[in-house]
Amino acid sequence: MERVGGLAAMVRSALPLLGVVGLAVLMQFGLKPLLGEGGSFYSKLLLDIGINAMLAVSLTMVNGFTGQFSIGHAAFMAVGAYTAAILTYYGSAYAVGGEVFADAGVQGGLVSTMLTERVREDGVAVAWVTRSDLLFAGALFAGGLVAAVCGWVVGLPSLRLKGDYLAIVTLGFGEVVRVLIQSQTADVLYTVEEIKEAPVVGVAQMFATRSEEWVAPLWLRAGGSLGFSGLPFYTSLFWVFLWCGLTMVVAYRIKNSTYGRAFLSIREDEIAAEAMGVNTTRYKVRAFVLAAFFAGVAGGLFAHTSGVQLNAGELGFVKSFDIIIMVVLGGLGSISGAALAAVIVTLLPEALRDPPSLLFPMGEGDGASFFPWSLIVLGVVGTAVWWRAERKVRAVLVLLVTVLAWEALRYGARKAQVDLSDYRNVMYALALILMMILRPRGLLGVGEVWDRRKPKVGTQPKVGTRPGATL
Amino acid sequence: MSEREVILEVGGVSKSFGGLKAVQDFGLTLAKGDLQGLIGPNGAGKTTVFNLLTGVYGPDVGDIRLGGVRINGLRPHRINGLGLARTFQNIRLFGELSVLDNVKLARHVRVRHSMLASVLRTAGSVNEETEIEDRAMELLRLFDLADRAHEDARSLPYGDQRRLEIARAMATDPKVLLLDEPAAGMNPQEKVEVAGLIRRVRDEFGMAVLLIEHDMGLVMKICEKITVLDYGKVIASGAPGVVRNDPKVIEAYLGVEDT
Numbered sequence: 001m002e003r004v005g006g007l008a009a010m011v012r013s014a015l016p017l018l019g020v021v022g023l024a025v026l027m028q029f030g031l032k033p034l035l036g037e038g039g040s041f042y043s044k045l046l047l048d049i050g051i052n053a054m055l056a057v058s059l060t061m062v063n064g065f066t067g068q069f070s071i072g073h074a075a076f077m078a079v080g081a082y083t084a085a086i087l088t089y090y091g092s093a094y095a096v097g098g099e100v101f102a103d104a105g106v107q108g109g110l111v112s113t114m115l116t117e118r119v120r121e122d123g124v125a126v127a128w129v130t131r132s133d134l135l136f137a138g139a140l141f142a143g144g145l146v147a148a149v150c151g152w153v154v155g156l157p158s159l160r161l162k163g164d165y166l167a168i169v170t171l172g173f174g175e176v177v178r179v180l181i182q183s184q185t186a187d188v189l190y191t192v193e194e195i196k197e198a199p200v201v202g203v204a205q206m207f208a209t210r211s212e213e214w215v216a217p218l219w220l221r222a223g224g225s226l227g228f229s230g231l232p233f234y235t236s237l238f239w240v241f242l243w244c245g246l247t248m249v250v251a252y253r254i255k256n257s258t259y260g261r262a263f264l265s266i267r268e269d270e271i272a273a274e275a276m277g278v279n280t281t282r283y284k285v286r287a288f289v290l291a292a293f294f295a296g297v298a299g300g301l302f303a304h305t306s307g308v309q310l311n312a313g314e315l316g317f318v319k320s321f322d323i324i325i326m327v328v329l330g331g332l333g334s335i336s337g338a339a340l341a342a343v344i345v346t347l348l349p350e351a352l353r354d355p356p357s358l359l360f361p362m363g364e365g366d367g368a369s370f371f372p373w374s375l376i377v378l379g380v381v382g383t384a385v386w387w388r389a390e391r392k393v394r395a396v397l398v399l400l401v402t403v404l405a406w407e408a409l410r411y412g413a414r415k416a417q418v419d420l421s422d423y424r425n426v427m428y429a430l431a432l433i434l435m436m437i438l439r440p441r442g443l444l445g446v447g448e449v450w451d452r453r454k455p456k457v458g459t460q461p462k463v464g465t466r467p468g469a470t471l
Numbered sequence: 472m473s474e475r476e477v478i479l480e481v482g483g484v485s486k487s488f489g490g491l492k493a494v495q496d497f498g499l500t501l502a503k504g505d506l507q508g509l510i511g512p513n514g515a516g517k518t519t520v521f522n523l524l525t526g527v528y529g530p531d532v533g534d535i536r537l538g539g540v541r542i543n544g545l546r547p548h549r550i551n552g553l554g555l556a557r558t559f560q561n562i563r564l565f566g567e568l569s570v571l572d573n574v575k576l577a578r579h580v581r582v583r584h585s586m587l588a589s590v591l592r593t594a595g596s597v598n599e600e601t602e603i604e605d606r607a608m609e610l611l612r613l614f615d616l617a618d619r620a621h622e623d624a625r626s627l628p629y630g631d632q633r634r635l636e637i638a639r640a641m642a643t644d645p646k647v648l649l650l651d652e653p654a655a656g657m658n659p660q661e662k663v664e665v666a667g668l669i670r671r672v673r674d675e676f677g678m679a680v681l682l683i684e685h686d687m688g689l690v691m692k693i694c695e696k697i698t699v700l701d702y703g704k705v706i707a708s709g710a711p712g713v714v715r716n717d718p719k720v721i722e723a724y725l726g727v728e729d730t
Contacts, residue, residue, distance in 0.1 A: 003601070250590055257589035257596070258603060261568070261576040268565035275525055275559075277551035277643050286586070402641035413543025446567055 020245030028111060029236035030185025040306075043237060047305055049346045050240035051298050054247045056338035058294035059250060062325065064333035064446075065260065066287040069156050069167045072174030073295055078312050080143030080296025081149050081303035082181060085228050085310055087139035090190065090218045092132060105131035108132045112234040136234040140243070140300040146290045147296025150177075155288030159281045174317055178250035181312035187232065227311030228303070235304040243301060244339075247294045251335045252448075254290075263287055264333065329435060331442025335451040341442075348431060352424035357410060358403050378403065388444075398438060408434070433467040475502040478679050479524075479555070479647050483528035484533030485596050486523055493519045496705045497533070498583050501647060501679040506669070508690040512723055517683045518560055520700070525557050526550040527723065538646060543693060543714075552580050554646035558636040558653060560683070566625030569717070570616055570635055573624050574607040577642035598631060614638040630661045639670065649673065650682040654689055668691050691715065699723065 003011075028048070035042045109130040150173075157169045222228050249267045254260045265273035266280050274280050303310040326345050330337030331420060359376040382399060389395035413420045421428070435443070479501035486494045494516045501507060509517050520526050524535060529544040535543065539586060542550050556577075565573050582603070588596040611617040614634050619627060626634060640648055653669065654662045666689055673680050684690045690697060690710040699707040699714055701723040707714050714720055 004594050006594045009592060013592035014599075253590050253592060254586070257586075257588045257600065258575070258579045258582045259589050261572055262579050264568060265565050265576050268567060269563045271527070272559065272563035272565065273576075275527075275551060275557055275563075276545040276577045276639065277548045278555050278576070279546075279548045338719045374480075 016249050023245055024238045024242035027241045027392040028236055032237055046237055047240050049343050050244040051302050052346050053339040053342035054244045054298040055295055055323045056342040057251050057335055058291040059323050059327050060338045061291040062295045063327050064285045066284055068284055070170040071167050071320050072170035073323045075174035075177040076147040076292040076295035077299035078177050078315035080147040080299030081310055082138040082222055083146040084300030084335050085142035085303045085343055086219050086222055087142055089137055089231055109232045111238045112236055140297050143300035144293040147278050149291040151288040152294025155285035158284050178312045182225045185220050185224045186216045187224040187226045189221050194278055212216055227309045229309050231304055233304055233306035234297045234303045240301055243297050248335055267396055286317040305370050327440055333446040334444040337442055337444035349428050352427050355420040362372035475503045477536055480536040482534045484530045486528060486530050492703050495592040497630040501681055503679055504677050505672050505679045506695055507681050508694035508697040510690055512641055515700040516703040517700055520544060521651055550642055556640035556643045556645035557649040558640050558651055559650040562636055563633050564632055569621050570624050571607055571620040573639050574610055574642045575603050577639045580643050610638045610642055630657055647679045652683055654686050
């Protein structure tokens with residue numbers, strides 16, 4: 001039998017992680033400058049894609065792997081977001097000192113800002129990593145951990161509940177989190193001077209100042225229903241794709257290990273899994289904890305994105321459903337499918353703002369800007385369909401008919417002087433319905449993009465898929 | 472037989488569901504290398520006995536000992552870990568997993584590395600995964616399923632699914648194997664093959680096998696001892712020749728002649 005030594009395993013284990021770091025660095029320092037002037041819109045889209053992919057892949061661990069139907073995933077995101085936000089907002093006063101949040105965005109180093117130049121406009125050289133970056137990294141991790149604890153708490157009822165009943169519990173949890181954050185935290189945020197005076201540990205303060213006016217501890221002043229404003233914009237392509245890649249590597253490694261098989265066996269048949277020695281309750285809870293951790297980190301990233309005003313109201317069940325759409329669209333249990341669906345679900349509504357032509361260049365403001373790209377996208381999609389589909393001709397025909405129907409719709413709309421972008425939400429919904437009709441088991445089923453197709457019965461290679469598999 | 476090591480010892484086990492006494496005062500002893508049968512008319516409580524042994528239900532009273540350890544009321548995965556594996560009357564494979572993954576999953580209960588090691592892909596975890604795969608392929612070859620290793624389990628023909636269930640149960644390294652109607656729905660040729668397979672499993676791995684089966688020919692042919700249940704009670708127990716001629720057994724199966 002082929003055995004792997006410690007060093008070889010370490011190298012093999014580290015390579016994908018280094019690849020993830022490389023990707024993150026490339027996104028931040030390679031791609032970001034290329035986007036050039038006005039690139040912030042595309043950067044924002046990329047950030048959204050990365051964060052959504054993280055959420056979708058993490059939810060895949062619960063809904064896809066173990067088959068537990070959780071519809072409160074955004075709540076973990078909210079918990080992580082608020083934890084990280086409180087830590088960076090109030091923590092920066094201690095860690096960095098001074099007037100931090102007004103100008104906090106530029107307190108971060110190059111990895112944490114949308115800046116791409118080593119030297120800022122005002123001539124100040126920017127460090128790669130500053131103390132704020134470390135604070136941010138720690139806050140993200142802490143957000144993940146707190147969310148993971150919540151995941152454990154929600155995972156517990158899943159021991160006794162199945163299907164719809166569990167779904168109701170997770171939905172309820174999500175709403176409880178949202179309402180608690182909105183109603184129980186104070187609107188007024190502390191100022192820097194107050195932070196220095198204010199209690200770090202709220203409970204002790206509550207007892208100490210029993211008779212006096214109650215002073216809200218730091219963690220209870222989080223913006224309330226108005227939202228948590230003034231957060232530093234630390235989230236950059238580097239951080240998002242670092243964590244997104246990490247999430248995918250972890251998910252992939254779990255899926256392709258004995259623990260992944262244990263997760264999947266619960267989805268397939270809980271009774272049989274238990275009879276085959278799988279501690280089903282333990283793994284269901286673990287799935288929740290893991291998923292919650294990564295959702296919490298994604299929440300932290302979301303909270304510190306430029307242009308986002310953190311508000312628990314936006315992290316309610318609508319957001320949870322968005323994540324579920326991605327997971328189901330990608331194929332329950334498929335990691336790359338969830339990521340792919342995250343890309344589609346993020347880009348589609350944006351693309352439909354100015355409904356693009358796929359085949360023809362047209363006049364200004366008529367989706368023309370997308371023209372040369374559309375051919376590339378069509379080429380990639382067509383190749384992928386041809387490569388993956390079982391009935392190739394049928395699949396390509398469907399694709400062709402869809403494209404032609406789209407062009408016909410655009411042509412008709414122009415003739416009738418209807419602005420298609422008015423109907424973008426309708427079209428988005430219809431596109432989702434269409435995709436689910438064409439691929440009822442999701443875009444990729446349970447498999448991954450790179451999986452070879454399952455050989456037809458009788459034509460597959462004989463045993464011994466790995467060279468080392470000998471008796 | 473008596474000097475062989477006793478593995479499974481069941482004594483005085485009863486289970487009621489509401490007013491229904493599903494199993495009453497059930498007893499059984501299984502030694503290493505035994506191949507015993509559990510028969511009875513429909514609804515006699517055979518599968519309930521299996522569910523009691525494997526921990527799906529806890530017995531109301533009585534004692535179940537596996538290798539000297541009392542296992543009453545333990546969760547099924549714990550009992551499986553202690554060395555008792557089963558197949559199901561209505562096949563319960565992991566349909567969307569490959570044939571190979573079904574068997575590999577069953578090795579999970581013997582896995583020594585942690586989930587963190589899996590995520591970090593430590594040398595220990597990688598080597599153990601290789602071991603798991605090798606062991607699973609070995610079992611698939613033994614059960615003549617190796618060339619279907621990468622198909623979805625649910626795409627297998629019925630007879631192969633039954634065999635795969637046995638292979639999967641074997642992969643947990645059990646001391647006792649419980650087979651719930653392993654030959655149900657098979658044609659005579661397949662039944663002969665299954666009978667041969669069960670014997671081989673017993674001879675090569677030296678485990679104790681207890682099987683529920685409706686096919687009397689099969690049971691009488693391969694089992695050394697048979698326990699007959701009717702209305703949750705053991706009505707006869709002994710060698711096939713003895714049980715077959717027991718008037719109570721004949722009565723249970725054929726009814727009493729009106730006189």
